[in-house]
Amino acid sequence: MAAARDLLKREGAAAVTLQAVARRVGRTHANLLHHFGSAAGLQRALAEDIAQTVSASIEGAIQQRRDGKGTERDVVDAMFEAFRREGAGELIGWIALTRQREALEPVIATIERVIRMMRALGDTRPVDAMTMGLTLLAIGDSLAGEEVARACGLDREAVREVAVTQIEGLAGAPLRD
Template sequence: MQNRKRLSPEESRAAAVAAARALLREEGVAAVTLKAVGARIGRTHANLLHHFGSVAGLHRALAEDIAQKVSDSINEAIGRRRRGEASERDVVDAMFDAFAEQRAGELIGWIALTRQREALKPVADTIQSILEGFRDAGDTRPMDRVTLGLVLLAIGDSLAGSEIAAATGLPRAAVRDDAVGLIKGIAGDEGPPLG
C-alpha cells in the first residue's frame, strides 16, 4: 500500500472542492457527497467531516469556489465593457456562460431545495460585490434591478434552457437577446456603459 501524501488543511480542502466541482460537472449535484469526494481524493469520510463538518459544509465551500469563478468572469467582462472593448451582449454572454460552465444553477437549485440556505451566502455575496462595483463606478442607474433579472435568467437558463427553448420553438440564444433588452429597458441606452 502506498503512503498518501500528507496535505496541509488548506491543500486537503482545495483538493476536496476540486473533486466536488469535477463531480458536479460530470454527474450533477446529487453526486457531490462526502463519500464520492473522499473516493476521488483518497480521503476518508471522517477526514472530510473534519474539514467541512457536513455535506452542507462541502456544498457551501463548493458554492464559494463557483461564486468566485462566476464573479471573476462577470467582472472581467464588465471591465472590458467599461473600456469600450465589449458590448452589453458580451457581458450577458459572460454571465450566462459562467453559470452554465460552472453548473451554478444546478448547485443553487439543489441548495435551495434541500433548505441549505446558508450555503447560498457566497452567491449572494458575489451579487452584492457586482452591484458595489457599479456603485463605485458612479453608475446611478437601477443596476440592482438589472442584476436581479440577469442572474435569475442565467440560473434558469443553466438549469433548463435547452428544454424550455425547444418547447417554445425558439433558439436558446433568444433568452440572451431578451437579457440585453432587459438591460436597455431598465438601465436605458443613455449613461455610462453597463459596468
C-alpha cells in the same frame, strides 16, 4: 474542490457528497467530514469556489467594457456562460431545494459585490434590478434552458436576447454594442 466541481458538472448537485468526493481524492469520508464539518459545509465551500470563478468572469467582462474593450452584451454573455459552464445554477437550485440557504451566502455576497462595483464606477442605472433579472435568467437557463427553448421552438441562445431586452427596458436605453 476540483473533485467536487467535476462531480457537479458530470453528475449533478445530488452527486456531490462527502463520500463521493472522498473516493475521488483518495481520502476517507471521515477525513472530509473533519475538514468540511458536514455535507452542507462541502456545498458551501463549493458555492464559495464557484462564486469566485463566476464573479471573476463577470467582473472581468465589466472591466473590459469599462476599458472600451468589450460591450455590455459581452457582460450578459459572460454571466450566462459562467453559470452554464460552472454548474452554478444547478448548485444554487440544489441548495435552495434542500433548504440549506446559508450555503447561498457566497453567491449573495458576489451579487452584492458586483452591484457595488458598478455603482462605484459611477453607473447611475438601476443596476440592482438589472443584476437581479440577469442573474435569475442565467440561473434558469443553466437549469433548463435547453429544454425550455426547445419547447418554445427557439434557439437556446434566444434567452440572451430576452435578457438584453429586459435590461434595456430597465436601463431606459439600448445596450451599447
